[in-house]
Amino acid sequence: MDDTPVADLVRGAACGDRAAWDGLVERFAGLVWAVARSHGMAPADAADVSQTVWLRLVEHLGRLRDPDRLPGWLAVTTRNECLRVLRHRGRQVPTDDPVAPETGDDGPAVDHRLLAEERDGLVWDAFRRLSQPCQLLLRLLLADPPLSYAEIGEALGMPVGSIGPTRARCLDRLRSTPEISRITAATPGSWG
């Protein structure tokens, strides 16, 4: 299933092939989740939005104008559903998650080794303060299974050539946060 073109999976699923459908889910469940979470959906809401998007895809399988552009269809449909949920609750899309930055020196003294769990926690805090577009781009770039630059460009409506430079800018912003500085200081030989 890994190398099967998306359009073939869509056509298979439209004809009732459940394995083709499972192939689509495996390839793009991460994309839908990433878009939902990047639009301020709490996990329970992201779950609802995700299910709605997949249910909607089931009904649109035979009607998609361009099955090759499924990543874009999924991203747009997910985004629209998130905006609908947010509007219904009378809230704007949060541009900043209210996570206070690590101020650095108030942790336990002297032990410079960071457990992976601690590092992950610090990175997660810093990540959530990134702009929404940076969060979404990084989530898609780091997806498992990997998405191609073409699929990411399609999903985000970005020219493929701008993905690399934007990735670098987003990582630079992350690197300059207090959390990452703290990790770098505690990790011998690392330069982030």
Place this chain on the structure above:
Amino acid sequence: MPDHPTDGAGDELALWVAAALARHDAVPDDVVEAARGSFSWRTIDAELAELAYDSTADATPLAGVRGVARTRTLSFEAPDLTVEVEVEEAGGRTVTGQLVPPQPATVELRHPAGVITAEADELGRFRATGVPAGPVSLLCHSRRNPSTLVETDWIVL
């Protein structure tokens, strides 16, 4: 990712981000399962009534005041049938609907945990109570024209 240019300075940080996301925000298993299971809702031969109007789009920020029962109006359009519904959220969701052109029909309100069946009368009016929050789609089977089978776009209520 063979078509990615390598960016050495960012690779270690990127790995840290990947690890943080894997620990803190991987796609939950039940979300993936639900996505797979969505395939069971496939209806063959039904026409799709797409969302044409959602009063939520007109809502002002003040409409989100807590404690105030709100009514949401939705309209779904298929070539031969329009389904208009009002959703009231006071103490559990009540869906009041109107089929246009008016006609008697069996209306199935489908949601991930099951189906609520309602009957539309001669004037195409129907009502269902206790509709759960979350994804919902209406499947309308006309009793006047048995070949008319219409399903509405799934939407989060």
